[in-house]
Amino acid sequence: MLQQLTxxxxxxxxxxxDLDAFTELARRHHQRLYRLAAVQLIDASSADDVTQEVFxxxxxxxxxxxxxAEPSTWLYRTTKNVCREFNRRKPAQVxxxxxxxxxxxxxALASQRTIGQVRRLVKQLPERQRDVVMLRIFEELSxxxxxxxxxxxxxxVKALLHKAMQTLRKNAxxxxxxx
Amino acid sequence: MTDDTQQNLxxxxxxxxxxxxxxxxxxxxxxxxxxxxxxxxxxxxxxAVATAVVCVALAMLFTFDLHRPVDxxxxxxxxxxxxxxxIEPNIIEPSISSxxxxxxxxxxxxxxxxxxxxxxxxxxxxxxxxxxGISLTPISPTAKPPQQPxxxxxxxxxxxxxxxxxxxxxHNHDNTV
Numbered sequence: 001m002l003q004q005l006t007x008x009x010x011x012x013x014x015x016x017x018d019l020d021a022f023t024e025l026a027r028r029h030h031q032r033l034y035r036l037a038a039v040q041l042i043d044a045s046s047a048d049d050v051t052q053e054v055f056x057x058x059x060x061x062x063x064x065x066x067x068x069a070e071p072s073t074w075l076y077r078t079t080k081n082v083c084r085e086f087n088r089r090k091p092a093q094v095x096x097x098x099x100x101x102x103x104x105x106x107x108a109l110a111s112q113r114t115i116g117q118v119r120r121l122v123k124q125l126p127e128r129q130r131d132v133v134m135l136r137i138f139e140e141l142s143x144x145x146x147x148x149x150x151x152x153x154x155x156x157v158k159a160l161l162h163k164a165m166q167t168l169r170k171n172a173x174x175x176x177x178x179x
Numbered sequence: 180m181t182d183d184t185q186q187n188l189x190x191x192x193x194x195x196x197x198x199x200x201x202x203x204x205x206x207x208x209x210x211x212x213x214x215x216x217x218x219x220x221x222x223x224x225x226x227a228v229a230t231a232v233v234c235v236a237l238a239m240l241f242t243f244d245l246h247r248p249v250d251x252x253x254x255x256x257x258x259x260x261x262x263x264x265x266i267e268p269n270i271i272e273p274s275i276s277s278x279x280x281x282x283x284x285x286x287x288x289x290x291x292x293x294x295x296x297x298x299x300x301x302x303x304x305x306x307x308x309x310x311x312g313i314s315l316t317p318i319s320p321t322a323k324p325p326q327q328p329x330x331x332x333x334x335x336x337x338x339x340x341x342x343x344x345x346x347x348x349x350h351n352h353d354n355t356v
Contacts, residue, residue, distance in 0.1 A: 019216055026208050034200035048204055055208050059215055114194045121191055137188060138195040
């Protein structure tokens, strides 16, 4: 029943004190938010904390949500803000990912490697271009949704995406990180 | 965009999509959400209890206040009533009484005499009823102002101050001896 409802309908139900609707929202979006946080954070191990913090903020924020944008857009935007706060708190101390990854179980190690690879790619891009690549290409959001999250116009998203592709082409050798 | 770049980007996107959160993350989020919701839902209960307590206290206060006898002052502080601890600035009680050997403060010596003489002067003034027989005549501008009689108590006040100084000198002499 709840699985068939849209995000907006779920938020509306939550506003009428239906906590199950909020749980369904968390189930739908927690993976995406976790991925976004894992790549954007300096310390990828804090991605769990960031995801939890985002949903705690949503618990309060959705009570007075005005539906001017999609709830998922609100969640992405909040994730970006929380990541920025976490990065500000933690200086660039976990740069040596290889050293950090030692001692982790095999599955977690593989996940950390993938995060490291994606991060190395996006690191060579300026922040705005990085956001566009992650939201538009990796998360497959629409241009409008990406523009809303980034607080800019759809034209700016297209321009930033074009620039990001140029940068990636220029550093074509560096892009071959997966091999 | 070259084919290589596009291919690498696609592979990266796939790798990105394969990033999985720990399985217990959703469970933790749900737990935390329920805890938070319980805390926030218990807040109105505490608020209602606190409001009820305050209302009962106020009701009791007003009930006792209404049953208070009329001649007793109400709880509210009226601006014109000076409380028992308030010091009136213009009233200085005379600190020297007959037979009292306590030395008054030097600053209060001169001022303590004034109320005594003033009260006496007021006592000598006729009451308003006695003045009813006096006829008022208009005063011409050329007429001289009536001569003020010399204050009767000027000698008396000087006598009092002389007495005080003598008393002080004697007392100081006793102390030094």
